[in-house]
Amino acid sequence: MTAKENRKKRIESSMRPGDTVLYSPLSNLSARNRLGRTWQLVFLSSTIIGILALTALLLNILDRSFGYVVLHAKVDPATFAVDGLPLEEQTKDQLVSLLETELSSGAFNKLNNEKSFEERSRAEVYALVIERLVKYEVEETWPLFESITNSGEIKAYAAQEYPGDKLTFISWLTADFISRPQSSEAVTAGIRTAILGSLWTILITILFAFPMGVGAAIYLEEYAADNWMNRVIRTNINNLAGVPSIIYGILGLAIFVRVLEKLTSGAVFGLVDPTTANGRTILSAGLTLGLLVLPVIIINAQEAIRAVPQSLRKASYGLGATRWQTVWSHVLPNALPGILTGTILAISRAIGETAPLVVVGASTAISMDPSSPFSKFTALPIQIYQWTARPQEEWRHLAAAAIVVLLALLLSLNAAAIFLRNRFARKY
Numbered sequence: 325m326t327a328k329e330n331r332k333k334r335i336e337s338s339m340r341p342g343d344t345v346l347y348s349p350l351s352n353l354s355a356r357n358r359l360g361r362t363w364q365l366v367f368l369s370s371t372i373i374g375i376l377a378l379t380a381l382l383l384n385i386l387d388r389s390f391g392y393v394v395l396h397a398k399v400d401p402a403t404f405a406v407d408g409l410p411l412e413e414q415t416k417d418q419l420v421s422l423l424e425t426e427l428s429s430g431a432f433n434k435l436n437n438e439k440s441f442e443e444r445s446r447a448e449v450y451a452l453v454i455e456r457l458v459k460y461e462v463e464e465t466w467p468l469f470e471s472i473t474n475s476g477e478i479k480a481y482a483a484q485e486y487p488g489d490k491l492t493f494i495s496w497l498t499a500d501f502i503s504r505p506q507s508s509e510a511v512t513a514g515i516r517t518a519i520l521g522s523l524w525t526i527l528i529t530i531l532f533a534f535p536m537g538v539g540a541a542i543y544l545e546e547y548a549a550d551n552w553m554n555r556v557i558r559t560n561i562n563n564l565a566g567v568p569s570i571i572y573g574i575l576g577l578a579i580f581v582r583v584l585e586k587l588t589s590g591a592v593f594g595l596v597d598p599t600t601a602n603g604r605t606i607l608s609a610g611l612t613l614g615l616l617v618l619p620v621i622i623i624n625a626q627e628a629i630r631a632v633p634q635s636l637r638k639a640s641y642g643l644g645a646t647r648w649q650t651v652w653s654h655v656l657p658n659a660l661p662g663i664l665t666g667t668i669l670a671i672s673r674a675i676g677e678t679a680p681l682v683v684v685g686a687s688t689a690i691s692m693d694p695s696s697p698f699s700k701f702t703a704l705p706i707q708i709y710q711w712t713a714r715p716q717e718e719w720r721h722l723a724a725a726a727i728v729v730l731l732a733l734l735l736s737l738n739a740a741a742i743f744l745r746n747r748f749a750r751k752y
Contacts, residue, residue, distance in 0.1 A: 528610025537621030573683030576612025604685025624666020
């Protein structure tokens with residue numbers, strides 16, 4: 325029997341009925357320390373696993389954004405040289421003249437009607453020449469890691485299997501890729517139309533969801549009585565935050581695309597023919613995403629308003645301020661960092677949504693930039709989904725490059741959330 329057990333037995337033998345033994349907190353200190361170190365190791369392992377998973381995801385995306393590619397030109401670019409100048413060195417006017425000469429009048433006029441050549445940049449016209457005249461085709465591609473480690477073997481393989489074709493190391497993520505519109509050819513495809521569609525959609529989402537969400541939070545926290553009806557409203561808002569996004573897409577299709585078609589298509593303002601009105605526009609998409617993030621904004625705003633100390637409200641009332649003056653001058657300024665942070669994080673979720681946009685009617689192939697809330701549109705998530713669904717490997721490289729752009733937009737929004745939180749933060 326150990327000394328500890330002997331001591332415990334002596335104590336118990338000397339006890340009288342009704343006595344209680346009080347053990348020292350130090351008696352099991354080593355066991356508690358071991359338990360604490362075990363949980364610390366579990367938490368550290370969880371963090372490391374999360375970092376490794378995120379790193380693997382980013383490396384996989386970057387691996388597909390660069391690499392060797394074999395390009396086959398259906399028409400030799402040298403045949404389009406003008407006065408000894410290759411296509412790369414020709415001016416915009418020379419490239420437009422080349423298109424007018426080589427294309428049929430109908431095809432040239434269609435391009436001009438979509439967007440006049442005077443409004444197009446040289447890069448856009450050059451992309452049209454490559455797409456419509458040279459017609460580069462991607463024969464085979466290699467990811468970045470393989471291109472670096474097996475460069476010699478890839479060059480030998482390409483020279484043997486694709487004689488006369490062009491083997492080049494390219495970055496699928498370039499400034500031209502961001503500035504070019506969609507195209508049916510991978511070499512000339514871009515995401516400008518998708519980026520503009522996403523920005524238009526998110527702008528409408530913010531304009532719709534932010535004031536409504538903050539207003540609802542102010543009412544529920546500062547004005548609403550604690551009765552059964554308001555408790556039901558709060559419960560339903562919490563439940564709506566967990567509804568799958570596809571349900572909001574169906575709701576948007578029923579309300580904004582069909583019931584409010586005259587409004588969302590612009591027909592009520594005389595912008596389109598009422599007989600051909602179509603509600604599958606940016607406005608419908610933005611309002612649908614607004615409904616999606618509205619419960620999240622309301623909940624975050626409620627928590628931020630609830631965190632404002634009651635002493636500020638009582639001090640304001642003590643000086644004779646009305647409830648609205650107290651909310652406007654004291655509650656909102658102090659709750660603003662939390663409200664803005666929650667709103668931007670909700671918008672970050674909206675910018676990556678795909679299912680609601682598919683249901684509402686986002687286009688999968690469109691080359692016209694959106695010019696108003698009533699324009700047809702596509703978005704970056706839709707573009708990425710469409711490219712990854714294609715069987716050709718080159719489209720997956722383009723999808724990886726588009727994912728990098730989408731991640732950059734999301735990180736920018738998160739950085740803005742941190743900046744706003746620190747900018748408007750107040751210490752009590």
